[in-house]
Amino acid sequence: MSTNQQDSTTQSSDAPLAAGSTDLVALDAHAVRAGVDLLARATQADLTRPTPCVEWTLEDLLTHMAVQHDGFAAASRGEADPDLWKVRPLGDDPIAAYRASAERLVEAFAEDGVLERMFPLPEFREEPFPGRQAVSFHLVDYVVHSWDVAKSLGVAVELEPAVVEAAYEIAQMVPTGEARLVPGAPFGPEIAVSGGTRLDQVVAHLGRSPNWPG
Secondary structure, eight states: OOOOOOSTTTSOTTSOOOTTOOOHHHHHHHHHHHHHHHHTTOOGGGGGOBOSSTTOBHHHHHHHHHHHHHHHHHHHTTOOOGGGGSOOOOTTOHHHHHHHHHHHHHHHHTSTTGGGSEEOOTTTOSSOEEHHHHHHHHHHHHHHHHHHHHHHHTSOOOOOHHHHHHHHHHHTTSOOGGGGTSTTOSSOOOOOOOSOOHHHHHHHHTTOOTTTTO
């Protein structure tokens, strides 16, 4: 988290999801695929574009997203090594490397019983999190990060209403106030927004301006 084909991952994100769906794994996979779909339009030249994440280029953002995917995938298997969360360069083809990390994440979360597992997330605290809560964290993060990628590329992100609504409900539980001001806070201060789409409300609550870069 940050302010500042035919396989299970890269298939189209067009499959509709029922409003009110409680299948967090399916909702999360849809959010991840939305970002992957956006990158089908991207080129190496796009990697230097700015993003809504302060001081990050698109390549920086993809690097962050990839390590988060791999960290959460490892956590779903009970792996707690903090080194899994260290940022690593994505190599000569960052877009392909990011797509591969997304494939690994969706595959890991699709395993039976993942929501009933405990996830060690050393980036956040020493004690592990219940699987449902951990997948919720990842879901809201990748709704926002798919929006980040879309904004960077100057295109719209296509997310099913059920995905956005789930992200909205999760986002409302993220503390506001001084907690957003401490160094390393996952989200910046809430931005006041009047009206707008549900997705606008999600990103504004989590410190993004829906009108970025304006």
